[in-house]
Amino acid sequence: EVQLVESGGGLVRPGRSVRLSCTASGFTFSDYTISWFRQAPGKGLEWVGFIRSETFGGTVEYAASVKDRFNISRDDSKSIAYLQMSSLKTEDTAVYHCSRSSKAGGSGWYTSWGQGTLVTVSS
Amino acid sequence: EIVLTQSPGTLSLSPGERATLSCRASQTVTNNYLAWYQQKPGQAPRLLIYGASSRATGIPDRISGSGSGTDFTLTISRLEPGDFAVYYCQRYGYIPITFGQGTRLEIK
Numbered sequence: 001e002v003q004l005v006e007s008g009g010g011l012v013r014p015g016r017s018v019r020l021s022c023t024a025s026g027f028t029f030s031d032y033t034i035s036w037f038r039q040a041p042g043k044g045l046e047w048v049g050f051i052r053s054e055t056f057g058g059t060v061e062y063a064a065s066v067k068d069r070f071n072i073s074r075d076d077s078k079s080i081a082y083l084q085m086s087s088l089k090t091e092d093t094a095v096y097h098c099s100r101s102s103k104a105g106g107s108g109w110y111t112s113w114g115q116g117t118l119v120t121v122s123s
Numbered sequence: 124e125i126v127l128t129q130s131p132g133t134l135s136l137s138p139g140e141r142a143t144l145s146c147r148a149s150q151t152v153t154n155n156y157l158a159w160y161q162q163k164p165g166q167a168p169r170l171l172i173y174g175a176s177s178r179a180t181g182i183p184d185r186i187s188g189s190g191s192g193t194d195f196t197l198t199i200s201r202l203e204p205g206d207f208a209v210y211y212c213q214r215y216g217y218i219p220i221t222f223g224q225g226t227r228l229e230i231k
Contacts, residue, residue, distance in 0.1 A: 035220070045160075045168065045211055047220035061218050097167055107215045109158045109173035111180070116167060 002026040002112040004098050009117030017086040020117060022098030027112075029079035030054060033101035035110065036072060036083045038094035048096070051081060056105040066092075088121045095119075125150050125214050129223035135231040142199040144226045146212035151192050156216035159188055159197045162225075163208045171210075172197065204230075 008020040022034065035050035049062035051072045060072050071084040081098055095116040102108030126149040136142055146157070155175035160168035170179040172188035175195055185200045199206055207230050212223040 044225045045162075045213075045222045047222070050220075063219050102173070107217070107220050109170055109179075109213075109215055110160075110168075111170050113167035113169075 002100065004100065004112055004114035006096060006098055006114045006117040009096065009119045011120045011122060012088055013123055014088060014090060014121055016088055017084070018088065018119060020083040020085070020096055020098075020119070022081040022083070022114060024079045024081070024100070027100070029074075030076040031104055033103055033106055033108070034072075034074060034081040035099050035101055035107065036081075037097045037099060037113075038092075039097070039116070040091075040094040043094075046094075048083070050101065050107060052106060053104040061106075085119070088119075090121050093119060093121045124219055125152065125217075125221055127212050127214060127221055127223035129210075129212060129226045131226060132224075133227045133229060135229050136202055137231045138202050138204055140202050142197075142202055142206070142228055144197040144199075144210055144228070146190075146195040146197070146223050148193040148195070148214065152195070152214055154216060155191055156214060157188075157190070157195050158213045158215055160211045160213060161206075161208045162211065168211065173215075199228075202228075 003025045005023045012018045033052045036048040051060045069087045074081045097116040098114045099110040100112045128147045130145045157175045159172040162168045176188045209225045
């Protein structure tokens with residue numbers, strides 16, 4: 001069974017940093033692009049960014065709203081993807097979900113999602 | 124950036140009725156790279172439809188997707204209690220990935 005479990009969320013002060021982890025199981029992690037999405041309280045879904053499989057260079061893409069502040073990486077030996085978030089703003093407050101793309105080389109559709117981890121940015 | 128606009132914002136129907144949800148794109152969705160997701164409170168999104176009309180694994184055939192170009196529709200025939208949720212359309216395959224603002228399907 002495919003499983004994705006996020007961790008690392010919590011209360012963070014504005015301007016500070018936090019790293020989220022997405023631990024995967026039940027599939028060959030290295031074969032897939034992994035995306036991060038977020039959902040602010042009571043709001044809709046927003047794409048944050050993704051990292052392609054190493055077959056496609058492990059390259060990353062980001063939404064304009066987080067580019068230059070967020071960084072996505074992966075450790076295929078541990079089946080974990082990371083979302084390093086820096087210079088956090090109150091508007092980054094959201095539940096962050098990781099998800100497995102149907103493709104190795106970029107964004108396909110997303111069949112498997114983690115339950116999410118809440119990041120609250122507040123002073 | 125392609126903007127997806129979903130309508131209506133809220134749809135109130137009774138179990139057994141038919142639901143028709145719309146997703147309109149500001150530009151042509153190339154290759155019909157359009158997906159639909161269902162989300163219930165406190166849960167992760169669940170993929171229903173990809174490629175505008177292909178059902179995901181385990182999705183019953185009373186749920187269907189149609190459309191092309193800029194206009195897409197999700198149809199749920201014979202609503203069941205578990206269908207009442209929020210539905211999102213998503214354009215994938217190109218950067219940025221975008222979502223519609225969602226349609227809330229509520230029990231009348």
